[in-house]
Amino acid sequence: MPAAPDSETIFSSKLRNAWEAATFVKLTLSAPEGDAEAASPRKLKARPVELKDGRRLCLVEAFQTREITRNHPPQEGLKLLSEAFAKGFSRAHLFTTTGDFQFRRESSGQVSVRASRPAFTQGPDLGHDKQRQPAQDALARAPFLQRLGVTNSEGAPRPGMAGKLRQVQRFVEILGHLLEDWGWDASRVLQVVDMGAGKGYLTFALAYAFQQRGWEAVVTGVEVRPELVENANTAAWELGFSGLHFVAGSIGQWQPAGPVDVLVALHACNTATDDALFQGIQSGAGLLVTSPCCHQELRHQMHIAHPLIPVSKHGILQERQAEILTDALRAHLLEIRGYDARVFEFVEPEHSGKNLMLAGVRRGVGGRPVEVLRSELAAMCGAFGLRSQRLAGLLEEVLS
Numbered sequence: 001m002p003a004a005p006d007s008e009t010i011f012s013s014k015l016r017n018a019w020e021a022a023t024f025v026k027l028t029l030s031a032p033e034g035d036a037e038a039a040s041p042r043k044l045k046a047r048p049v050e051l052k053d054g055r056r057l058c059l060v061e062a063f064q065t066r067e068i069t070r071n072h073p074p075q076e077g078l079k080l081l082s083e084a085f086a087k088g089f090s091r092a093h094l095f096t097t098t099g100d101f102q103f104r105r106e107s108s109g110q111v112s113v114r115a116s117r118p119a120f121t122q123g124p125d126l127g128h129d130k131q132r133q134p135a136q137d138a139l140a141r142a143p144f145l146q147r148l149g150v151t152n153s154e155g156a157p158r159p160g161m162a163g164k165l166r167q168v169q170r171f172v173e174i175l176g177h178l179l180e181d182w183g184w185d186a187s188r189v190l191q192v193v194d195m196g197a198g199k200g201y202l203t204f205a206l207a208y209a210f211q212q213r214g215w216e217a218v219v220t221g222v223e224v225r226p227e228l229v230e231n232a233n234t235a236a237w238e239l240g241f242s243g244l245h246f247v248a249g250s251i252g253q254w255q256p257a258g259p260v261d262v263l264v265a266l267h268a269c270n271t272a273t274d275d276a277l278f279q280g281i282q283s284g285a286g287l288l289v290t291s292p293c294c295h296q297e298l299r300h301q302m303h304i305a306h307p308l309i310p311v312s313k314h315g316i317l318q319e320r321q322a323e324i325l326t327d328a329l330r331a332h333l334l335e336i337r338g339y340d341a342r343v344f345e346f347v348e349p350e351h352s353g354k355n356l357m358l359a360g361v362r363r364g365v366g367g368r369p370v371e372v373l374r375s376e377l378a379a380m381c382g383a384f385g386l387r388s389q390r391l392a393g394l395l396e397e398v399l400s
């Protein structure tokens with residue numbers, strides 16, 4: 001069994017997840033360790049800000065008599081905060097719109113974590129949120145959502161469509177953050193592919209998101225059902241979405257004409273997510289965005305041994321364990337292939353049970369050594385008796 005993550009790792013991953021999922025409200029680090037010198041900050045506070053260059057992490061170092069504020073690119077800011085908690089401060093209070101977490105390191109070195117209900121259910125009211133609400137309202141009123149039957153002319157969801165509207169809103173929001181993290185080259189036309197587009201709600205949302213930012217993109221929705229393709233193409237034409245089109249084809253078989261920059265596959269069943277990820281990786285896509293569902297591949301291979309035997313007694317727990325393993329494995333494979341993998345909540349559970357998002361942002365350089373990652377992969381698969389997994393097979397990664 002791999003070692004359980006320590007509380008500092010949990011802190012970093014909770015912080016990172018909240019940032020990726022745009023649920024981060026603020027963070028305070030306090031109680032500096034050792035002798036608090038006047039030259040050291042007594043507190044470190046962080047909150048998101050929206051600047052003209054995009055979303056940044058605003059870090060405020062509070063000294064005895066003054067404060068120093070600096071805005072950092074997200075990845076740099078998150079790293080600084082994780083290091084500050086690991087080395088400098090013994091208390092951390094993380095506020096997110098889905099829950100709050102208090103971390104406390106005792107003098108013995110032991111760290112405890114206490115979770116509580118969120119004090120803030122709305123994002124921070126500085127910059128970022130001031131722009132977000134109008135942006136979300138404008139999106140709800142966008143003609144494409146009315147044309148596809150998601151909202152009415154007031155921007156309110158039609159009966160049964162509140163969950164889909166929420167997905168579209170979150171998707172556009174998350175996409176913006178992921179694109180910023182990737183650091184796309186906005187001067188060229190991006191090639192974007194949405195695999196398993198269905199009725200095209202989220203494919204239109206993709207085209208809308210690029211259009212709103214003034215970035216040129218060709219968005220292609222790939223869908224196996226020709227009637228959905230035809231309806232979606234008609235809607236795209238009627239709505240004047242010139243860079244958006246849908247094609248009939250099957251994930252894994254349909255081949256793009258050239259390299260893909262952004263590969264999306266939302267709610268593609270079972271191993272279709274793997275096929276889509278593989279195509280994105282093969283194409284050298286900078287950004288991979290998936291929301292996996294119907295994980296069936298590993299459940300019957302999975303061998304649950306001591307001390308997890310009680311998990312196998314209950315079908316639903318076994319099913320969830322298989323889901324976690326599948327997506328953890330996919331995330332790890334993305335890391336091996338040079339992507340920073342992000343796993344976080346897509347929409348709130350009350351809107352959809354299919355609420356996990358797995359994204360990959362291609363890194364330039366760096367990352368952990370591939371040999372270490374491969375040995376972790378083998379250890380995890382060995383611990384659960386996993387012999388094969390679709391994405392691993394396509395990438396020719398050995399599981400044991």
Ligand SMILES: C[S@@+](CC[C@H](N)C(=O)[O-])C[C@H]1O[C@@H](n2cnc3c(N)ncnc32)[C@H](O)[C@@H]1O
Nearest residue numbers: 196197198222223224225249250251266267272
């Ligand atoms: C659950 S829907 C998701 C639609 C859309 N991505 C969304 O999240 O709203 C899955 C869609 O994928 C299509 N699909 C299933 N297998 C496929 C395959 N192998 N290739 C292309 N499309 C596929 C289905 O016809 C269906 O429309």
